[in-house]
Amino acid sequence: MMAVPVPDFYTASVAEQSHRLRDMACRAAVLWPGRWQVERLLKYRENAVFALSSATDGRVVLRIHRPGYHQVAALKSELVWMQALSEAGFCVPVLRTGHDGGVLQVVEAPGIPEPRFVDMQDHMPGVPVSEVTDIRTLEKIYVDIGRQLAAMHAHSMRWVAPEGFHRPSWDSDGLIGQSPLWGDFRQLPALSGNDARRVAEAVAQAERDLREFGDGRDRFGMIHADGIADNILYDPHAGPRLIDFDDCGHGWFLFDLATCLFFHEDHPGYPVISESFLGSYAQAGKLDASMRRAMPLFMFLRALTYLGWVHTRAETGTAREMTSFFVERAARLADSYLKGRPTSFGAGIS
Template sequence: MGEKMSCPFCGTQVEYAIENSPDWYRDSSLPVYRIDCHDRCRQYWLEAISGHPPQIDPDILAFLDSLNDAQRTFISESTQHACDNDILIVYSKRSLQFLATDWHYAKAAVGSYRLDNASFRISGVGFDIANMLFFVDTENARFTLRLHQAGTAVYKIQSEIYWLQALRNKGGIKTLSPVPGRDGEMIQCTSPNDLPSRYATVYDWIPGETLGALSAAEKTPELIRSLGSIVGRMHSVSETLELPDWFTRPRYYDIEWVTLQVEKALASGNIDDSAEAREKLASLPSRFSQFVAEHGERRDAFGLIHLDLAPHNIVVSEGQLCPIDVMQFGFGYYLSDILTLSRQLSKSEQAIFFEGYQEVRLLPKDYQQQLALFEEIRAL
C-alpha cells in the first residue's frame, strides 16, 4: 500500500510514490511524485525537488493554488482523458501553466461559436502544446476545437479549410467539416485577458473507430480496397484543384534535406557499417535527385498530400473511411501518402490497396521501386 495524500488536481485521497522520472522524460534522474488517482485523474507525475525525502516542487503547488475550480477540473479531466488514451504526462510548473493558459483561450474560443452550455477538455489523442486539440461537448453534439500556435498565419489555416472543403465537395470524401462562428467566419481570433492573439477553428465530430483500432477480421478486403480508392480520390482532387493566390502550405521532400540527413547518418555510426550498406546510403541523394529530375513537380506526381495518413488518422464512420488531422498537410509526392498507409498492410492487403487506388488513378509502372526509394528516405 502506497503513501496517501490529497490529489493536487481534484482533491480526492490518492496513493503516491516517490521515484525517478520515467526514462522517456527529459531527465530520468529527476525525482518525481507518481500520483495514482484511480477514480478521477488516473495516473500522472509531478516534478519534485531533491531532499530527504524529495518534495513536490513548491512552485507547482503554489501555481495550482492560484487556479479556480473550473481550471483545476479542466486539468483533472484532461489528465484523465490523456491517460485513458495511453498518453503519460510528467507535469512541471511550465506545462501546467501552458494548460491553464490554454483553458483561457479555449473558453474564449468556445464562446465565439454557437456552442451553448459547452464543456471542453484536451482530446487525449495528442498532447501538442503549441496546437492544442480539444473535445467540445454540448447537450446534443460533440465537436473538436483546434487552438493554433501563436503567430500562425491566417492564410495557412484558410488553406487547410480550403483543402478540406475540396476533398468533401470535389472528391466526395467524408472528412472534417469546419463550423462557422457566431459571426459566420470559420476562423476565430481570440486574445483573452490580454494574452497574445491566437486563431481557433471548430470542426464537426466524426464518430467511429480509427482504422488502427480495428481487428484483423474487421479489415475486410472491401475495406482495404475502399482505403486505396479514398487515397486515390484525395490525390485526384489535389491534381486538379485550382489554388488561390493566398494558398500557403509547407513543401516536403527537398534534395538538400535528404543530402543533409544522409551525411548525418553516415557520420553518426548508428548504421550498418558494411561497405555495401554505406555505399547504398551514400547514393541515396543522387538516386532521389534522379527521381526529382524525372518527375519534377508534375501535378500527376506532386501536389497536396496529407503527410501523416496513418491508420490512427483515418476514422471508419458508418462504413466510410474518413481522413482526419490534416495539421501537417502540404506539397509533396503522392507516393509519400501511399507509403505511409501501404507499409502498415500485409502483402495481400497491399495488393488490394493498390488495386483500389488504381481504380481511381494509375500508379507509375515502377511504383514499387519508387516506394522502396521513399522507404529509404523515411528511414533517415
C-alpha cells in the same frame, strides 16, 4: 506564506499544459454560435484537440494549433483546401463558422505565453484505425482508403488553388534539402556509424531519382501527407475517413501512399494491407509501373521525415521512445531502396 511560482508553459508537465489548454478551449468556444461544453481532450501531441458538445448544436471538435508551425496564410489555406474537398463530395471534417463569419479564430488564455489560432469542425464518428486489430477489417479499411486517396489525387490534378494559397511543399528540398520541413535528419546524434553511411548513400541516390521521376501533374499535387492510422477514423456504418489535414501540402502522391503504409510495415498482415491499399488505388486512379517501382524510394523518404521530427523534438517522451525505432527503420529502408532500385523510374507529364 510564500507563493508557489507558476511554471513556464513549456517547462510545465503535460497534465498542467493540458489543463491550461482546456481553459483556452473554454474561452475559444464562445467565439462560435452555440452553448458549448468542453467534454475532454482527444489528442495533444502538438496541436490540442478537444471534444465539445451542445444540447442544441450537436458535437464538434475544437483544434488549438501549435504556435510557430504555420503562418496564418498557411492555416487559412489548409481550411480552403478542406472546404474545396468537401464541396467536391469528399467526406472530410466540416468547418464551423464563428460569430465573425471566419473559420479561424485567435484566442488568448492565462498561463499560455502566446495567442493561438483555433478552429472548430463537426464531429466525425468512429475510432482511430490504430485501435483496429482484425486483419479482415483492416483489409476493408485500406481498400476504401486507397479509393479515397485515388479520388483525392485526381481532384488535386484538376484543382486550381486560389490566389494567396500557401502550403508547405513536400518536394525534394522539403524532404532531403538543407532545411527539410520536419528538421534535418542528418543532425540527429543517434544516426551515426554504418547507419548514417547507409542513409547518406540512399539520400544521394534519391536526389537523382526524384529528378528522373519528375513532378508532373499526374504524380505531384496537393496531398494529405499524414494519413497514419491515428488520422483515419473508422466507423462500421460510415467507413473510414481521413482527418487532421495539418500537414497537407504540395507533394508526390506516392508520398501520401507511403505515409499510409509506413507504420504498418512490421504488422503481420502487412502484405494483405499493402496489396489491398495499393490495388484499390491502382483500380480507382493511376498507379503505373514506374510508380510501383518507386514505392521503396518514397517509403525511405517518409522514414527520413521521422528522423527529422525526433531530432527537433528531442525533449519529448515520444522522441525518446521512438528514436531508435526510426533510425533502424530508416537504415533498413535505405537498404531495401538501393538493393531493389530499378534502372529507370520514368518521368511524369508536366
